[in-house]
Amino acid sequence: MRIAFYAPLKSPNHSVASGDRQMARMLVKALEHGGHSVELASELRFYLREPEPQSFDALKIEAREEAARLTRLWERDGKPDLWFCYHPYYKAPDLIGPELASTFAVPYVTAEASYSRRRNAGLWADTQALVVQAVEQAALNICFTQRDRQGLADAIPQVALHMLSPFIDTSVFHEMPARGCPTRLVAVAMMRPGDKVESYRMLAQALGQIGHLPWTMSVVGDGPARDDVKALFAGFAAERIEWLGAIDPAAVPDVLYGGGIYVWPGYGEAYGVAYLEAQAAGLPVVAQDIAGVPEVVRDGQTGFLTPPHDVAAFASAIERLLARKDERTIMAEEARRFILEERSLDVAAAHLAELLPKISVS
Known part of the structure; x- marks a missing residue:
């Protein structure tokens, strides 16, 4: 045709x-x-x-x-x-x-x-x-x-x-390299006013509640609200957050493979292609039960979907995955299976x- x-x-x-x-x-x-x-x-x-x-x-x-x-x-x-x-x-x-x-x-x-x-x-x-x-x-x-x-x-x-x-096209995720750092958080999102900034704001607030834990984070993304986004994370030590900016889409899988948990609140997401990619790379997801996110993340199986606008619950879900290796591993395997076999x-x-x-x- x-x-x-x-x-x-x-x-x-x-x-x-x-x-x-x-x-x-x-x-x-x-x-x-x-x-x-x-x-x-x-x-x-x-x-x-x-x-x-x-x-x-x-x-x-x-x-x-x-x-x-x-x-x-x-x-x-x-x-x-x-x-x-x-x-x-x-x-x-x-x-x-x-x-x-x-x-x-x-x-x-x-x-x-x-x-x-x-x-x-x-x-x-x-x-x-x-x-x-x-x-x-x-x-x-x-x-x-x-x-x-x-x-x-x-x-x-x-x-x-x-x-x-x-x-998504899962062909780039078929080979599973050595697992990245389990305490490395990853977020991939544009930096623009509105829902994206609100998600970054919630993420910063949640991470502020678990500052006692040994996490680091890689952030992929850029946009007109870059300065506003970085200001939200100004209270964190510089070595904790790696700002990668806008990178070639072909390089995103390597960043995901280097992490352990994908974290993104998801305000206004129609569904979120990045969630699919993260799970294909074997990263369990922490997001909100909001908008179209439940279409691409299975709560309790491939990650956690927390109540909308509940910063404490979002922080607690991240803390749980950081602390529980066995649960994190099970979710990572199921996330990868879910995307490769069904999406x-x-x-x-x-x-x-x-x-x-x-x-x-x-």
Whole structure:
């Protein structure tokens, strides 16, 4: 099948690393793994940071121009067999695919579409209406989390919804090197205002409660809030925390292998690709039972999910894994098994291969 792939929030080729970019790349890989030919339909980034009508109007003009370009291309070279849109939501609706798919009688598919009634105010109500139209048109809507599935089901009854668990390419984790330092904590996250800073804040507060223990920590990440994040950890001795900054994604596994426990509170995480990678490397996770984190971490089996906003519970979970070697080892082994056997590219590709042949034009 020839598939036109589009990610309005962030192209797979975007220069800035993020979970969105990584999952877009993983979906392309999974589709190709299933024998499909995948072409990036457009790199237009349709993203509204704030509900500004002027910005929205400007982006709509760009979207129309891009749709006209693709129309000419398809008329000349032939249309694709499928339009696959990754992660349309209120700040990044798909303004290209639905109309093209309808005009050319091409099946339309979404993955990780989301809808939240609390966003229905002002311009966001208009952009969410566009998401609703796309989801209603789609022959298939692939959901990565039960939270997203429920949001779509509640708002748009009788649409075609199917689950696909979040996954990663586990090939780089198949070889297990010698275990790293068991008291080495690891966190991998961008440094930007909002949920990321709040997670760093909670992490700093929790570590402050277990300063008597002999832990060290490696932090991978950078961003506009770098100074604010580092200020949160100013009370710790310099030798305790290694700030690695933004590193090549290919280097992240080595950092994970060098650690013993993955720690990240997870405010606002859709699910968190980094949690999957950490577990694939054999690191048990300490996170909050919040947002989409329970979709990728099994509480009590591959790590601990603590009550939201409870700093003391988060600190206690880290302390428990630092102190109990046997429990930490069991969780590490189960975390690695869970990802390699259940959340791999091969598993996702097989699931997609079952779903896609069943679709038709809505």
